[in-house]
Amino acid sequence: MNLFEGCQVGQYLDDADTCQDCDPSCNGCVGGGVDYCLACRLDNTNFEPLGREGELEFGYCYCAEGFRYEGSTNTCDEFTCETDCDACPNPSLCALCSAGKELDDAAQERCICPDGTTRTNEGICGGTCPNRGDCHSDCCECEAGAGKSQYACTSCFDQNKELRPVASDPARFKCQCKDGFILGDDNQCHNCPIYGCTQCDASGACVGCKTELNFT
Secondary structure (H helix, E strand, O other): OOOOOOOOOOEEEOOOOOEEEOOOOEOOEOOOOHHHEOOEOOOOEEEEEEEEEOOEEEEEEEEOOOEEEEOOOOEEEEOOOOOOEEEOOEOOEOOEEOOOOEEOOOOOOOEEOOOOOEEOOOOOEEOOOOOHHHOOOOEEEEOOOOOOOOOOEEEEOEOOEEEEEEOOEEEEEEEEEOOOEEEOOOOOEEEOOOOOEEEEOOOOOEEEEOOOOOOO
């Protein structure tokens, strides 16, 4: 049976030789429902193959990461996660909090600083640092009389940073993100976007893997 004989674009021929409309998410199909698309009709979607009908590969379409389906407009619309959230299935539900923060037990969609730390206006979870005002903003404590140099820190204010050698001058140290995190435009450490990555560069590319994993 020819699946499309006598049918219009966007239709398929069923077992009763009747033309039926494809699912709105499909750009051509071999059957009814979301699982029989030949290609995706909507922008910002991914195609997941499920099988073959002769030489034709069929599957289903789903919104790409960072987009969600809006039934009222039949579109995949872009969204961003709430502040302090690095990954979310939708804007109102967080799946992974920014480094150093944790989901509020009372409201799972909200990320908060853990006990014993305080959230600054910049969104950083910091410890108790009574002499921090004399130091660079990255420091919790610093060398006496060194002023506000970022290289004078003896401990870090941000709980997700630690003292590390400066790449261009290994004899000098400053507060940098711990393994598994990347520095964002907000000067906060965010989770590396790739699972199993212990270090990532400024673009988010993995430059170091967990010991049990390898680059591919």
